[in-house]
Amino acid sequence: MRGTGTGRGIPARRAQVTRNTLRTQIAEALRDEVLAGRLPAGRHVAVKEIAEQYGVSATPVREALVDLSAQGLIDMEHHRGFQVHRFTPDDFRSMIAARALVVDGIFRAPVHRMLPGATSRALTSIRRRAEEAGRAARAGDLEILIGYDLRFWRELGALVGNPQISDFLGRLRVQCWAFAVPYLRAESDLKGRLWSGHGALVDTIDQRDPAKARRLIAECDEHALDLLEKLTKNG
Incomplete structure (x- = not known):
């Protein structure tokens, strides 16, 4: 027709x-x-x-x-x-908890099923995002960090091979940033205060070390909660 x-x-x-x-x-x-x-x-x-x-x-x-x-x-x-939408601190805490449960489940799967898309080529691309995100985090460059951080986690989520999980984690990541940005932008200097362990996480995946990957992701979540706790008190 x-x-x-x-x-x-x-x-x-x-x-x-x-x-x-x-x-x-x-x-x-x-x-x-x-x-x-x-x-x-x-x-x-x-x-x-x-x-x-x-x-x-x-x-x-x-x-x-x-x-x-x-x-x-x-x-x-x-x-x-x-x-x-106006997110609250309680929203932020619940989003962190939700993504922690999903990610922890991913990395508790058998190694051969954990991230089926984690080919050498895919990890090379993700490593580039990790390097840029880590560099921006250490420099305290929030706007650049957000862009690379979202790409990093989107590509990492795609390795799971389940678009429902990947989309869910991606939405949570965006929502967490939407809540955090006003507090972070109010700070005069963010150098060294933002999580920059993206590269180390890629290394653990490349080494097929799920236990270490879980520890790094837990550290990322704890860092976010601790930092926002301080910023919301100051605000």
Whole structure:
């Protein structure tokens, strides 16, 4: 069956791909704005304003915001539109606990089933992300760290071979950063205060040492909880 044309002479299938691409690009751009702290918690997000900012129609913007709502970053307000979700310290603690349970389960599996996608080629790519994330963490460069940290954990999650687990862990990672960013950005100097054990974790996976990997991930979670405990008290 031939696709029907649009008013501009673009085939329907191509128009759909273009709209879906716009939807994804806008969702990613808005997610980055939230993670950078430029769209703070509680901020009302106007579809018309975003559409004008990106020079697009309201439809892909609204669809992008619905996608971000499914990821827990945006709240859909009845008759009022959209608002950036406000995470609480208790939310953060529960997210850390949830991801700890899942990750601990992954690394308690038999070594040959633990990370079936952990090929030499995959680990080489992940190691590059780890090096960049570790460098940014040690320098206290928050914005660069967040980008590489999310890529690092996304690629690491993909090694599990289960997209449901990978997506779940990815969402939790994004939500944890969304909560932490306002507190971290309020600090004048983050050098040496952010977890930078990405490279060491890749080494343990390469060495097929699940016990050490679990210890490193537990240290990462404890570091996050301890740091945020201090920052929220100061705030």
